[in-house]
Structure formats: C-alpha cells, structure tokens
Amino acid sequence: MDTTALQHAAQLIDNADALIIAAGAGMSVDSGLPDFRGSRGLWTTLLPEGLHERDLHAWTQGRCFETDPTQAWRFYGEALRVCESTVPHAGHAFLLDWADRKPHGAFVYTSNVDGHFEAAGFAPARIVECHGSIRHFQCARPCSPDIWPAAHGDGAPTLPRCRRCGALARPNFLLFSDPAWVVARTNAQRLRMETWRAGPCKPVVIEIGAGLALPGVRMFAQSLRLPLIRINTDATELYGAATIALQGRALDVLTRIDAALARVHAQ
Ligand SMILES: [Zn+2]
Structure with a gap:
C-alpha cells in the first residue's frame, strides 16, 4: 500500500472536525459476514x-x-x-476512536442492514441505514408506518x-x-443527518467497501463534494472522485490508517 497516500489520509482525518463514514458490504465482510x-x-x-x-x-x-x-x-x-x-471487527472501534476526538464526532451512512455500527458503539442517532435494518420489523402489508x-x-x-x-x-x-x-425510519435518520451536517466546518468522508454493483453509498459519498478517502479491495472500483484511494480490505486499511494517525500525533 502506498505509504504516502496512507499518511495523507491520516493527515486529512487528523485535520477534520468531523467524520462522515460511508460504508458498503465490504465493511461487514471482515466481521465474517x-x-x-x-x-x-x-x-x-x-x-x-x-x-x-x-x-x-x-x-x-x-x-x-x-x-x-x-x-x-x-x-x-x-x-x-x-x-x-457476529461481532463487529476492530475497524469499527478504530473509527469510533477517531470520531471521539472530533468536536462534531461522526455520522455513519451505510447500506448494511446488519446493525453492526450500532453494535460496535456508534449512537443510533448518528446512523443512516439507507436500505433499512434486518434488526427491525414492519408489517408485511403494511398497515401503518x-x-x-x-x-x-x-x-x-x-x-x-x-x-x-x-x-x-x-x-x-x-x-x-x-x-x-416502510421508509419512515430511514427517512428520520436522513433528516437527523441533514441537521447534523450544518455543524461541522471541515468534515472528511471515509468511504469503505462500497461497490459499484449497488452504487448508492458511493453516490452519497461523492455527492457531498468533500475530501473523500476511498477504501476498496477492487482496483477497478477505486477510480473516480476520491481524494485518496487506498486499495485493500476494510480492517487492514483502517488498521494501517490508525498506525499512521499515531505517527501524526507523535510528531
Ligand atoms: Zn399490520
């Protein structure tokens, strides 16, 4: 992995006042899902x-x-x-640790329905599950929202x-x-995110394991027009609007960024 790009990613995260974490299926793969x-x-x-x-x-x-x-x-x-x-992998804990150091914390936008960000300790009020959640139920008809x-x-x-x-x-x-x-819960989450986004002045977007097959998470990450760190195993899916592209598995790359952040703080 390109150490200059890693260092650059760590600098971007260090300088940001908030994190926007955009996570696709590749984030959960390292938990064993x-x-x-x-x-x-x-x-x-x-x-x-x-x-x-x-x-x-x-x-x-x-x-x-x-x-x-x-x-x-x-x-x-x-x-x-x-x-x-299934237990969320350590990459979630790294993100949570970085978020805890930011004045505005983090907001998560994920297509994963497994509830792993909440299970890892992210506040439910700071998560958008754009495809909903398997851990919540609704009426199949449905009779109500x-x-x-x-x-x-x-x-x-x-x-x-x-x-x-x-x-x-x-x-x-x-x-x-x-x-x-029933889209009501996801819509309420989106509204909370829009309200939160008015706060941070210099957020950074960390997009993780979001593929092109179901591109909703990528489209969201790119639509923000903010500094964007893209982590993806597939070289062909790294191209595009990313400020920094890091090829690799979610847990591996997040672990390396954490080490690079430690070096930034030691300087
Ligand atoms: Zn019903």
Missing part, C-alpha cells in the same frame, strides 16, 4: 436446507413474504441470527406478527421490487 452476491455470498450460504442458489432470486424480491412466508422467514430468520451473533426492534429469536418457529394488525411481519429492509418497504 459474507458479501451478498456470488456462490459464497451471504444469501447463498444462508439458504436453508432444501433451497438452492437458483431459488435466491425469489427470496430477494419484496413479494416473497406474500408468496411463501414460511420459507421467507426460514431464510431471513437465519440471516437475522447470523447478524446478531410502524417499525419496531426485532425480539431475539424472532422468525422461527412462530412467524412474527404485526404488532398493530396481527398480519405477518417482515424485516424492515429494502428488497428488490419492494413497494411495501
């Missing part, structure tokens, strides 16, 4: 016995809770258990029910072709 796509992707590895990769398409569509709620909940109940039982936290063990063997109307409940995260997704 597989990426979503491919034969070793999260969805594939979570498929219950008797279901195959060719069935995946059906289980990533919004209507799956309508067409086969029992199988859909076998699938997403297992995904919820995996997300709850109501969203509530998942209870431990929800999903099997009894199917979760809407706490208002008693119809089937489902995770509050965005699937493909999913008009039933």
Whole structure:
C-alpha cells in the first residue's frame, strides 16, 4: 500500500472536525459476514436446507413474504441470527476512536442492514441505514408506518406478527421490487443527518467497501463534494472522485490508517 497516500489520509482525518463514514458490504465482510452476491455470498450460504442458489432470486424480491412466508422467514430468520451473533471487527472501534476526538464526532451512512455500527458503539442517532435494518420489523402489508426492534429469536418457529394488525411481519429492509418497504425510519435518520451536517466546518468522508454493483453509498459519498478517502479491495472500483484511494480490505486499511494517525500525533 502506498505509504504516502496512507499518511495523507491520516493527515486529512487528523485535520477534520468531523467524520462522515460511508460504508458498503465490504465493511461487514471482515466481521465474517459474507458479501451478498456470488456462490459464497451471504444469501447463498444462508439458504436453508432444501433451497438452492437458483431459488435466491425469489427470496430477494419484496413479494416473497406474500408468496411463501414460511420459507421467507426460514431464510431471513437465519440471516437475522447470523447478524446478531457476529461481532463487529476492530475497524469499527478504530473509527469510533477517531470520531471521539472530533468536536462534531461522526455520522455513519451505510447500506448494511446488519446493525453492526450500532453494535460496535456508534449512537443510533448518528446512523443512516439507507436500505433499512434486518434488526427491525414492519408489517408485511403494511398497515401503518410502524417499525419496531426485532425480539431475539424472532422468525422461527412462530412467524412474527404485526404488532398493530396481527398480519405477518417482515424485516424492515429494502428488497428488490419492494413497494411495501416502510421508509419512515430511514427517512428520520436522513433528516437527523441533514441537521447534523450544518455543524461541522471541515468534515472528511471515509468511504469503505462500497461497490459499484449497488452504487448508492458511493453516490452519497461523492455527492457531498468533500475530501473523500476511498477504501476498496477492487482496483477497478477505486477510480473516480476520491481524494485518496487506498486499495485493500476494510480492517487492514483502517488498521494501517490508525498506525499512521499515531505517527501524526507523535510528531
Ligand atoms: Zn399490520
């Protein structure tokens, strides 16, 4: 890895008064949560016995809770258990430590539905989950914009029910072709972020593991038009608007930046 670029990244972070952390699937991969796509992707590895990769398409569509709620909940109940039982990696702790030194702290914008930033200690009021959260439920119909936290063990063997109307409940995260997704919680998070953004004068954006396949996190990071540190394993996904591009896995690069920051502070 380019040590000059690492040093430059550390300087940018050191000089900033706030961090905006834009995180995609690559951030969670280092916690042991597989990426979503491919034969070793999260969805594939979570498929219950008797279901195959060719069935995946059906289980990533919004209507799956309508067409086969029992199988859909076998699938997403297992995904919820995996997300709850997986421990966030040390990269989250580095980011939290850097944020604690800033007058305006940090705000997280992530497409990850696993709830790992909150589990790692980031304040829920400083997180936008742009695709929602597997740890929250909503009515599958939906009868209202109501969203509530998942209870431990929800999903099997009894199917979760809407706490208002008693119809089937489902995770509050965005699937493909999913008009039933309740966006209220994510919208409230976005509003909190917009209010917070009026405070910092010189924030830096740290974009981590955000790929081109679902480019929402990248588009958000670039749209801010601020100094942008991009961390990505894929060289072809490093190009573009980044001020500094660092190729590598999230945990590895964050560990190196932390060491570079220590050198900056020692000077
Ligand atoms: Zn309902």
